[in-house]
Amino acid sequence: MDLSDCAKFANENPVTYIATMDGDQPRVRAFLMWFADETGFYYHTGTPKSVCQQLLKNPKVELCFYAPAEDGGTMMRVAGEVEFLDDAALRERLVKERPWLLQIVSGADDPGLAVFRVAHGEAYLWTMEYNMREAEAPRVRF
16 A cells, blocks of 8 residues: 555545644544645635634644445544645635635635645554554555
8 A cells, every 4th residue: 555545545535534633622523625646635624713723733633534334444544744735726726626615715815715735644544454453554654
């Protein structure tokens, strides 16, 4: 398994549970990942939202993707740090690919729109094969 396999799994299962820290309180919520490729896992949010403030204060996150199945399914966990991106072309692509955002923000240059990615970290797949042996699951560092 390598990063391209992780990106493929994420793109096929884009609903992501993202865990952040709010002081000493963990917070988790579902996000719809924008896309993943060899440069990382990409997301967006609103700058006024508490999740954005949590990520700015502590960029360490864990992402969890899940593909359900009768045998317990497959989960991919990704630990890393968020990088906020100020890239005009990327923001233009975002509002083009997700035009519904224009109901929330005025455009790609709206300061209320934040684009972020996890570009470095560690990922692994979990299945029932690794139940009770999670530490033995092969890791992908990226």
